[in-house]
Amino acid sequence: MIDFILQNPILSALLALGGLSAAFGAILGFAAVKYKVEGDPLVERIDALLPQTQCGQCGHPGCKPYAQAIVNGEDINKCPPGGQATINALADLLDVPAPTLDTEHGEYSAVKKVAFIREDECIGCTKCIQACPTDAILGAAKQMHTVIIDECTGCDLCVEPCPVDCIDMVPLPTNIDSWKWALPATNQKPVFHVVANLIATDRRNTSDDKAA
Amino acid sequence: MSSLIRVWNIPGGVHPPENKKQSLQLPLGEIPLPPVLVIPLNQHLGTPSQAVVQVGDNVLAGQLIGAADGTFSVNTHASTSGTVIAIEECAIPHPSGIAAESIVIQPDGLHAWIEKEECADFRALDRLDLLDKIRAAGIAGLGGAGFPTAVKLAPKSTQIIDTLILNGAECEPYITADDMLMQVRANELIAGTLLLSHILHYPEKLLIGVEDNKPKAIAALKMAIASASVTDPEAKKIQVVSFPTKYPSGGAKQIIQILTGRETPSGHHSADIGVICVNVATAVAAWRAVRYGEPMISRVTTIVGEALQTQRNIDVLFGTPISYVLEQHGFDKNRASRVVMGGPMMGFTLLDLDAPVIKTTNCILAPSKQELPAPPPAQACIRCGMCADVCPASLLPQQLFWYAQAEDFDRLEAHNLFDCIECGACSYVCPSTIPLVQYYRAAKGSIRQNELEKEKADRSRQRFEFRQARIAKEEAEKEAKRLLRQKAAEEAKQKLADKAASLSALPQVSQTVPDVVSAAVAKVSSVQVSTDEQKTKLERMVNAAKVTLEFSQKPLVPNKTNPVISEEQLVKQQVRIKQAELKLAEAEKKLADFIATQPVQNPTDAKPIEAAQATSVTPEIIVAAKTATAEVTATIEDPMAAAIARAKARKKAAAIPxxxxxxxxxxxxxxxxxxxxxxxxxxxxxxxxxxxxxxxxxxxxxxxxxxxxxxxxxxxxxxx
Structure with missing residues (x-):
C-alpha cells in the first residue's frame, strides 16, 4: 500500500480525492433525500407575517397565495390591511428596502372593521356565506344570517354579493378589554411653546405666580 | 415583640413628599347612604361577573347580584338594601373613561342585611370550605390590582409556601387607608392573618410589613398581637416588621424582596418562591367573611386633597358615586386641578366623577392646582440616567423609552418591559418631565393587542385553509358523481341505441306517428322482461291484426238500424281494411324482426310460433285489438300501445266492476x-x-x- 503510494504519488492522490468526493457526494445525496423539507419554508414565514384577512386586495385569492407570489418575485407592498408594519416586517425578512404601500390596492385603515348584517333586511340568500373566506357568517337558505364578530377579518368580500345590500362594515367598538393607553401626544409633534419653561426655575416661578 | 427579621433593601426607589398627615387628622368616618348606588360587575382583575338579579328586584345588603364567571372572577354583592332600578352601562373608574355594565340600586335607607352565617372557630372548618367562603364573599385584592383573593390563597401543590406577608407598607403618597385600618382594626387584622395562615397550612413566617412612617399602626398591631397571644399561641408567630420608607416598597415584589431577600423571577408569581403577599385590608375582609359571613360591600378609602374641606378616611360602600363622596367632603370644583383615583404616582385621572367607588379604590385625590399642577410639557431626553437609578425593577427606562417611541416591540420585550410595575419613579425623577410610564403602558397595550391579533390571524388562517380544503373536497365529490352520472348516461344511451336499432325496422307508420308513441311503445316493451313474453305478445298482435282484417273484410250487411249501405260506409270500410292490412304487415314485420334480433333463438321455435299464431288468440285481446284498430282512424295513436293500454284499462275495469x-x-x-x-x-x-x-x-x-x-x-x- 505504502509502496504503491510512494511509487505513484499522483495517481494515489487522484484516487484519494476521487474517493473522498464520492463519499461526501453520497452523504450529501442521502441527506438531501432523508432530510428533505416539505413545502417552501419561506412561503410559510411570509404567510406568518401577512394579516390573514384573506381579503384578496392584493389580487390573490388569500394570504397564502400572495405569500407564494412574493416568493416568486412579486412586490411586497400590496397588502393594505397589513399596512406599513407588514411591509416593514416583510422587507426585514426578505432583506430588501421597504417600499411604501401601493395604494392602487387600497388604503390602510388603522380602525379595524367588521361586517354587520342588518338582520331584518336579510333575505337568507346565502351569497355572503359563500363569499366569506373564513366561514365567519352563520345562516342557512331562507334563514337570517349573522356575522361571528370574533371570526370576521373585515375583508369586505361579503358586502358586494349581497343582493339587498344589508351588510355594513362597522368599526369595531373599543371596550374595556381592547382599550389601551395611547402614546403621549408629544411623541408625534415637538412642542415649541414651552421655551419659557425650559429650566426648573422657570417652572417654579410660573407655579408661584399662579399661587399668588 | 421586636423585629427579628433582617430587612433587605430594594434597588432604586424615590422619596416623594409623603402628604399623609392631612387625612390622618380625623378618625375613620362614614358618610350617609347615597341616593343611588352604581355597582359595576367588573371591579376586579379577570372576567366580569354575571348579573343574577333583574330590574325591579328588591335586594338586601350583602345579597349576591353578580355571580363570578369562572374561577378567575369575583362575586359582586349589593352594598345596601334597596331596589335594582337598572342594569346598564355606567361610568366606571377606569383610565379609558369607557362605560361598563353595572347594577344600579336605589337604597331603601334601611341597610337591611341578608342572613349572615357566622363561624366562631375557623380552625374547625376544612380549608376548602374556608376558601369557598372567601370566594363567595367576593373578595378581591384591596391593594389596588383587585386580584381574586381565593385564587391567590390556593397555590399549586408544587408551590410550598413558607412565608405569608401582610402588606401594610402603603408607600404611595397621600394614601392612608391601610394605616387607618391597621390602627382601628388591628385585632381583626391579626385574626385575619391567623386565618390566612391556617388556609396556607401554617407557613413558617407570618410577617406584617409596615413602613416606618406609620408608628401608630405599628403600635396598634403589636398590642393586638400581644392580646391575641393570650388566647392563641399561634399569634406569637406574627411579626410586625417596620422598614424604612421608600417608594415603591409597597409593590408585592418589592415588599417580598425587602422582607425575605428573595427576588421574584421574571414571568413568575411570588408563590413560585414560596411567598404569598396579601394586602392588610384584604386580610381583614377575608376574616369578616369567615367570622361574620359578611360579603365584602365596603372598604376604607382615603379622601384627600386641597380641593376638599374635609380630608379623612371613610368606610364607604362600593357603588357610592365619587361625586357624592366629594360632595360630602366639601369639594370645590374650581380649586381642583382634577380628581385622581389612586395616588399621585400610580393613580389615573377620573374622566367622569359619577363613576362609583369600587373594590380597588384606595384613594380619591382631589388636589388643588398648586398641589398637583398639570404636568409640564415633556422635553427631550438628556440621557442623564436618573430613571435607571430609581427603577425598582432594575430595568433600563431610557432604553425602553426609545424603543417604545420607535414601537420596536421585539426589543422592548427583550428589555423585559413586562417586568415594569408602572410605579412612576422614573417619570418622577425625569428632569425632562417625560411621561415615561405612559410610553410603557402604551407599548404594553400594543404588544398585548398584537398578540391577540396574531392569535386571531392564526385562527383566520386555519379557518381559511379548512374552508379551502372543504371546498376542494366538495368539488372532488361532485366531480366523482358527475363522472358516475356520465357513465350511467352513456350506458343508458347505449341501451337506447340498441333498442332503437330493434325498433328502427318499424314501418312508415311509426315514423309518421308522433315519437311520443314510439317512446310509449319502447316503454311498454321495456316492461316486458323476458324475450319469450315479448315474442308471445308480438305473436298475439299479429293474430289480432289478422282477425281484425278478416272482420273488416266481411261484406257489409244491411241490418235493422241501417237498412241501406251508404257510400260513406263503404269508404269507411275501405279505410278500415287498409288500416288493418297495414297493421298486420307491421305486426308481422315486428315479429320477424324480433325473431331475427334474437340470435340465441332456436330456429325450431318458429314452428310453435306459427302454430300459436293460429290458436292462441284470447277473446280479450281480440276485442282490444279491434278497438285499437278502430281508434286508429280517429286518433293517430299507435294502435299497439293504445290497444295494450285499453286492454289494461279494461282489465282494471273488470276487476272493479x-x-x-x-x-x-x-x-x-x-x-x-x-x-x-x-x-x-x-x-x-x-x-x-x-x-x-x-x-x-x-x-x-x-x-x-x-x-x-x-x-x-x-x-x-x-x-x-
Whole structure:
C-alpha cells in the first residue's frame, strides 16, 4: 500500500480525492433525500407575517397565495390591511428596502372593521356565506344570517354579493378589554411653546405666580 | 415583640413628599347612604361577573347580584338594601373613561342585611370550605390590582409556601387607608392573618410589613398581637416588621424582596418562591367573611386633597358615586386641578366623577392646582440616567423609552418591559418631565393587542385553509358523481341505441306517428322482461291484426238500424281494411324482426310460433285489438300501445266492476294527464337536445290536450 503510494504519488492522490468526493457526494445525496423539507419554508414565514384577512386586495385569492407570489418575485407592498408594519416586517425578512404601500390596492385603515348584517333586511340568500373566506357568517337558505364578530377579518368580500345590500362594515367598538393607553401626544409633534419653561426655575416661578 | 427579621433593601426607589398627615387628622368616618348606588360587575382583575338579579328586584345588603364567571372572577354583592332600578352601562373608574355594565340600586335607607352565617372557630372548618367562603364573599385584592383573593390563597401543590406577608407598607403618597385600618382594626387584622395562615397550612413566617412612617399602626398591631397571644399561641408567630420608607416598597415584589431577600423571577408569581403577599385590608375582609359571613360591600378609602374641606378616611360602600363622596367632603370644583383615583404616582385621572367607588379604590385625590399642577410639557431626553437609578425593577427606562417611541416591540420585550410595575419613579425623577410610564403602558397595550391579533390571524388562517380544503373536497365529490352520472348516461344511451336499432325496422307508420308513441311503445316493451313474453305478445298482435282484417273484410250487411249501405260506409270500410292490412304487415314485420334480433333463438321455435299464431288468440285481446284498430282512424295513436293500454284499462275495469262511469272517466283523465305530463317532459328534453322530432312531440301534446279537453267537456255536459 505504502509502496504503491510512494511509487505513484499522483495517481494515489487522484484516487484519494476521487474517493473522498464520492463519499461526501453520497452523504450529501442521502441527506438531501432523508432530510428533505416539505413545502417552501419561506412561503410559510411570509404567510406568518401577512394579516390573514384573506381579503384578496392584493389580487390573490388569500394570504397564502400572495405569500407564494412574493416568493416568486412579486412586490411586497400590496397588502393594505397589513399596512406599513407588514411591509416593514416583510422587507426585514426578505432583506430588501421597504417600499411604501401601493395604494392602487387600497388604503390602510388603522380602525379595524367588521361586517354587520342588518338582520331584518336579510333575505337568507346565502351569497355572503359563500363569499366569506373564513366561514365567519352563520345562516342557512331562507334563514337570517349573522356575522361571528370574533371570526370576521373585515375583508369586505361579503358586502358586494349581497343582493339587498344589508351588510355594513362597522368599526369595531373599543371596550374595556381592547382599550389601551395611547402614546403621549408629544411623541408625534415637538412642542415649541414651552421655551419659557425650559429650566426648573422657570417652572417654579410660573407655579408661584399662579399661587399668588 | 421586636423585629427579628433582617430587612433587605430594594434597588432604586424615590422619596416623594409623603402628604399623609392631612387625612390622618380625623378618625375613620362614614358618610350617609347615597341616593343611588352604581355597582359595576367588573371591579376586579379577570372576567366580569354575571348579573343574577333583574330590574325591579328588591335586594338586601350583602345579597349576591353578580355571580363570578369562572374561577378567575369575583362575586359582586349589593352594598345596601334597596331596589335594582337598572342594569346598564355606567361610568366606571377606569383610565379609558369607557362605560361598563353595572347594577344600579336605589337604597331603601334601611341597610337591611341578608342572613349572615357566622363561624366562631375557623380552625374547625376544612380549608376548602374556608376558601369557598372567601370566594363567595367576593373578595378581591384591596391593594389596588383587585386580584381574586381565593385564587391567590390556593397555590399549586408544587408551590410550598413558607412565608405569608401582610402588606401594610402603603408607600404611595397621600394614601392612608391601610394605616387607618391597621390602627382601628388591628385585632381583626391579626385574626385575619391567623386565618390566612391556617388556609396556607401554617407557613413558617407570618410577617406584617409596615413602613416606618406609620408608628401608630405599628403600635396598634403589636398590642393586638400581644392580646391575641393570650388566647392563641399561634399569634406569637406574627411579626410586625417596620422598614424604612421608600417608594415603591409597597409593590408585592418589592415588599417580598425587602422582607425575605428573595427576588421574584421574571414571568413568575411570588408563590413560585414560596411567598404569598396579601394586602392588610384584604386580610381583614377575608376574616369578616369567615367570622361574620359578611360579603365584602365596603372598604376604607382615603379622601384627600386641597380641593376638599374635609380630608379623612371613610368606610364607604362600593357603588357610592365619587361625586357624592366629594360632595360630602366639601369639594370645590374650581380649586381642583382634577380628581385622581389612586395616588399621585400610580393613580389615573377620573374622566367622569359619577363613576362609583369600587373594590380597588384606595384613594380619591382631589388636589388643588398648586398641589398637583398639570404636568409640564415633556422635553427631550438628556440621557442623564436618573430613571435607571430609581427603577425598582432594575430595568433600563431610557432604553425602553426609545424603543417604545420607535414601537420596536421585539426589543422592548427583550428589555423585559413586562417586568415594569408602572410605579412612576422614573417619570418622577425625569428632569425632562417625560411621561415615561405612559410610553410603557402604551407599548404594553400594543404588544398585548398584537398578540391577540396574531392569535386571531392564526385562527383566520386555519379557518381559511379548512374552508379551502372543504371546498376542494366538495368539488372532488361532485366531480366523482358527475363522472358516475356520465357513465350511467352513456350506458343508458347505449341501451337506447340498441333498442332503437330493434325498433328502427318499424314501418312508415311509426315514423309518421308522433315519437311520443314510439317512446310509449319502447316503454311498454321495456316492461316486458323476458324475450319469450315479448315474442308471445308480438305473436298475439299479429293474430289480432289478422282477425281484425278478416272482420273488416266481411261484406257489409244491411241490418235493422241501417237498412241501406251508404257510400260513406263503404269508404269507411275501405279505410278500415287498409288500416288493418297495414297493421298486420307491421305486426308481422315486428315479429320477424324480433325473431331475427334474437340470435340465441332456436330456429325450431318458429314452428310453435306459427302454430300459436293460429290458436292462441284470447277473446280479450281480440276485442282490444279491434278497438285499437278502430281508434286508429280517429286518433293517430299507435294502435299497439293504445290497444295494450285499453286492454289494461279494461282489465282494471273488470276487476272493479262496481266502478261508476264517472270514476272511470276520472281515472281516464288522470291517466291522460300523467301522459301529457310525460309528453311535455319529453318535449323539453327534445328541445334541449335539439331533437329533429320536436314538431312531432308538440303535435302529440296538442292531441293529448284535445282529448283531455274532449273528455272533460263530456263530463261537463253530463253533469251540466
Amino acid at each position: 262496481d266502478k261508476s262511469d264517472e270514476e272511470k272517466r276520472a281515472e281516464q283523465i288522470k291517466a291522460l294527464q300523467s301522459r301529457l305530463q310525460k309528453a311535455r317532459e319529453r318535449l323539453a328534453q327534445a328541445e334541449a337536445e335539439n331533437d329533429p322530432n320536436i314538431e312531432a312531440f308538440r303535435l302529440g301534446i296538442t292531441k293529448l290536450e284535445e282529448r283531455l279537453n274532449e273528455i272533460q267537456n263530456s263530463i261537463g255536459l253530463q253533469t251540466g
